[in-house]
Amino acid sequence: xxxxxxxxxxxxxxxxxxxxxxxxxxxxxxxxxxxxxxxxxxxxxxxxxxxxxxxxxxxxxxxxxxxxxxxxxxx
Numbered sequence: 773x774x775x776x777x778x779x780x781x782x783x784x785x786x787x788x789x790x791x792x793x794x795x796x797x798x799x800x801x802x803x804x805x806x807x808x809x810x811x812x813x814x815x816x817x818x819x820x821x822x823x824x825x826x827x828x829x830x831x832x833x834x835x836x837x838x839x840x841x842x843x844x845x846x847x
Contacts (some may be wrong), residue, residue: 784843787836794833805837 794805803811809826816823826833 784839787839790833790836791840794837805834 794808795803797803797808797811798815809830812826813823
């Protein structure tokens with residue numbers, strides 16, 4: 773398992789990478805995270821490991837997206 777081999781990084785950089793992945797469509801267009809997750813579910817199907825991973829990771833993912841959006845707001 774990857775978690776045994778690699779320590780999970782907790783940083784704004786890691787959050788920004790998730791943000792970039794989850795707010796971009798497969799063809800490079802902009803989207804929001806809810807639409808991206810819906811697209812993943814539709815493309816892979818309910819029983820695919822990718823879909824199951826994102827279902828488990830969604831709360832953590834949404835927290836990361838929120839941190840990036842908060843950090844990018846003007847002061």
